[in-house]
Amino acid sequence: MEKGKVSEFLKKYTMVIVLVIVVLFFTWQTGGRMILPQNVNNLIAQNAYVFILATGMLLCILTGGNIDLSVGSVVCFVGAVGATVMVNMKMNVFIGIIVMLAVGLAIGVWQGFWIAYRRIPPFVVTLAGMLMFRGLSNIVLDGFTIAPMPQGYLNLFNSYIIDFFGGQGLNITCVLIGVIAAAIFILITFKGRMSKIKKGYAVNKASNDIIRCAIISIVIIGFMWRLAQYKGLPNMLLWIAVIVLIYGYITSKTTIGRHLYAIGGNEKAAQLSGINTNKVYFFAYANMGLLAAVAGMVTIARLNSANPTAGDSYEMDAIGSCFIGGASAYGGSGTIPGVIIGATLMGVINLGMSIMGIDMNWQKVVKGLVVLAAVIFDVESKKNSR
Incomplete structure (x- = not known):
């Protein structure tokens, strides 16, 4: 293989190679416990929210490196509302699911309106949302935990x-x-x-x-x-697969998907070519709210409860997965398969270090370094290509 082709191959599959190396490393360090069937199952159960949120976060990042800081708080708020409806109010499970999806979509529409049509910076709008919905979660829960979830609800997510x-x-x-x-x-x-x-x-x-x-x-x-x-x-894997396939199709095969990449590449040029950029921004953040609701549903099912601290730092895992998976910090590039690789890498790091008994604070240090390394790689690669 020629030198240029080797370089291109390594650049294209860098994160895949890193993922394989990390899996092999933790398998070695844990004496094979990393790849035990139960731990492979745990990798899905414990990181389902990352796959779901990272899929939606990619749409936001594609628009120009924008992010949504509110998703962790939205997950908590949606879970609190759902638990209140299904447990305290004794409503039907499917009504509870509809309510949760409606709340998440409404939040996405709310934030999307200010970002897309009033042009308030996404960082400011979602930072405000992070504070607001975390506060509302505590108001709904009154500081307490609601548990357990109805068995019919748990069967939708936690069964096989x-x-x-x-x-x-x-x-x-x-x-x-x-x-x-x-x-x-x-x-x-x-x-x-x-x-x-x-x-x-x-x-x-x-x-x-x-x-x-x-x-x-x-x-x-x-x-x-x-x-x-x-x-x-596990049923959880089916939920993840459906979401990944739907959004993989949207980003790669539809007009709105091409518009997301176009805006991230050059918003002014996209506007001049006739793309309704407001509509695209609105679409990205409305979808983020909807997927945050799905992540909230998954979270309360895994925990079998809704509590005031649920969703803490979820936004960081989602953002990190996108950047690790090859999404550009400047927008305009990134794929759903890449995000899945990034989310899997984050999950493997979490699981591997947990099995090894590494302190949670050191786990955060390692994840932070991995995200920084991924962004540095992206920035330096663009400099070299120029």
């Missing part, structure tokens, strides 16, 4: 897909789903390749695509195999 084949010690349904997911990925990859060839676009070498498909398929099947050795496929 039934093994239809009745496997003993190994969830065959989970493994089969992994094989099907890998097959679909391969099919989509080569269908996209054939489509590009027909249109006369440049494509990667066939050997590169084959190697990439082989590696990703092995990872998918291996991951599902480990889950199958515990309890199988």
Whole structure:
């Protein structure tokens, strides 16, 4: 492989390589406990909110490096409202879910209005939201914890897909789903390749695509195999997968997705080309509010309670995952798959250090250094490309 191609390959897959190295490091340091089936399951359960919030945060960052500081407080507030409706008021679980989604969307619309149509800086609006909704959470909860959540609600998030084949010690349904997911990925990859060839676009070498498909398929099947050795496929993973697929499609295949990248690249040029930039900003922050509500639903299900400290520092994990996953601090670049890699890396670091018994304060130091390193890499890479 030529030197230029090696450099391009390393730049493109830097975070994937880092993720593999970090997993191997913690597997070694924990004597293999890192990849035990139960810990693989915990990686999903404990970091589901990161995957969900980071997906929405990417849309905000794409618009020009903007962020939403309020998501942690919104998660807490939505959870407080939902718990009050379902536990204290004894309302139906599905009514509670609708109320939580409506509250999250309303918050997103509120903040999106000031950011998009009144042009108040996102940092100021969301900083105000962070303070407001944390205060409202405490008012709703009156400083107390509401628990437990209804069993019907917990079943939507904390249960597992039934093994239809009745496997003993190994969830065959989970493994089969992994094989099907890998097959679909391969099919989509080569269908996209054939489509590009027909249109006369440049494509990667066939050997590169084959190697990439082989590696990703092995990872998918291996991951599902480990889950199958515990309890199988958790419902939480399905929620994450649906959200990732929807927003992955929005950012890569739709007009509004292209507009997000265009505004982040050059807002003035985007306006001159006829893009309604106000509408795009509004869309990004309204979606962030909606996804914060989903993260709030997931959080109270995992904790089986709503408490005044829920969602603390969630915004930092979401922002960090985006930057680690390759989103530019200046906006205009970043992908949903990259964000998922970043969120997974954050989750692996959290889980690995927890298993090793490292103090929580040192965990924050390490995560801060990782985020800083990712942004420095992005900035320096852009300088070198110029």
